[in-house]
Amino acid sequence: MKPKVLIIASNANTLGPLKRRVGVFLPEVAHPYAEFEKAGFEIDFATLTGESPYLDALNLADDPDNLKFLTGKGWASMHDAVKLSDVDVSTYDAVFVPGGLAPMADMPQNSELKKVIADTYERGAVVGAVCHGPVSLLNVKLSDGSYLVNGKNIASFTTEEEANYAKPDVPFDLQTELTRQGAIFHAAAAWSANSITDGTLVTGQNPASAKGVGEKIVAILSAKKV
Numbered sequence: 001m002k003p004k005v006l007i008i009a010s011n012a013n014t015l016g017p018l019k020r021r022v023g024v025f026l027p028e029v030a031h032p033y034a035e036f037e038k039a040g041f042e043i044d045f046a047t048l049t050g051e052s053p054y055l056d057a058l059n060l061a062d063d064p065d066n067l068k069f070l071t072g073k074g075w076a077s078m079h080d081a082v083k084l085s086d087v088d089v090s091t092y093d094a095v096f097v098p099g100g101l102a103p104m105a106d107m108p109q110n111s112e113l114k115k116v117i118a119d120t121y122e123r124g125a126v127v128g129a130v131c132h133g134p135v136s137l138l139n140v141k142l143s144d145g146s147y148l149v150n151g152k153n154i155a156s157f158t159t160e161e162e163a164n165y166a167k168p169d170v171p172f173d174l175q176t177e178l179t180r181q182g183a184i185f186h187a188a189a190a191w192s193a194n195s196i197t198d199g200t201l202v203t204g205q206n207p208a209s210a211k212g213v214g215e216k217i218v219a220i221l222s223a224k225k226v
Contacts, residue, residue, distance in 0.1 A: 003221040004042040006092040007033070008084060008113065008136070009053040012105035017133040018035030023054030025100030028059070028130050028210045029078065030069035032096060035214030039222065043077065044092075047104055048113060050083030056100045057207075065211075089116050092125065093224070094217055098210070099131025099157065107136050114140045121148055121200065126220050130195070130204035130213045131157045135144050137203075138177055150182030155205045158187045 007029065015022045017145055036043050047053050056074075060066050089095065095116065097103065107113055112133040117140045121127050129136055134156035140148040157165075159175045169172075179185050188194035188205060195204035195212030200220060 002040055003044050003093040004091060005036050005094045005096060006087065006089060007043065007045050007046050007096050007098065009045060009078065009081060009098060010102035010106050011047045011049045011051050011053055012102040013054040015101050015105045018169060020169040022101035022105065023056035024098050024102055025131065026055055026057040026066050027063060027207045028099040028100060030031030030066045030074060031210040033069055033074050034065040034209065035145055035218050039218045045078045045081035046084040046087050047081045048084055048110055052079045053081065054102065084116065085112050089120060093221055094126035094128060095120050096217065097129040097133035097136040099133040101132055101166055101169065103132050103135050108138055118142055118148060124200060126202065126217055127212055128201045128202040128217045131206050132174060132212045134178065134203050135174055138181065147181040149178055152183055152201055153186060153196050154178055154183040155186045155194050155196050155203045157206055158190065161190050161206060
């Protein structure tokens, strides 16, 4: 039986007081998707509202994995994403949240998403996220009342990276808030590849880390022999 991965994407297309145009950052969905596809996994998409998500960084379409995503099954499947509340997430072996600035707009407090993340983690399935995608882990409480990220090794877009990217647009600093909820934060040099695994939790720092997050999710599921 093939492992099943649910990619949960943001629907947001603007962020901040200046209404910065945002979306899912192309390589942060395309590179993990390529790893899942190579491994023969079943891949589905969901969004918070059921509407089609927006893509950012289309200027990077000449990258082979990005181009294959756009012209192959990837973008077509993402375009047909279903509403998260209509999905039986318990049938999936992993959930993955790609970044881009969009998740900072609609994922910090979404109760349905928080429940899905908590339930997925507590049943021993894999939870993955990259760049700003780990905002999906923020404010997730487990059944014992503790924050999911408390005591966990976590990577996400860093304070240093945000300062030179979108500080005026984001509602808060992600590294600061994850650390405040108890995350053991791992920051590598700005814009360098950095993905880490803590049990069944896989996170990555930035676009360069997306492939590594995909590879690590594949490794966990392959080892489980789902």
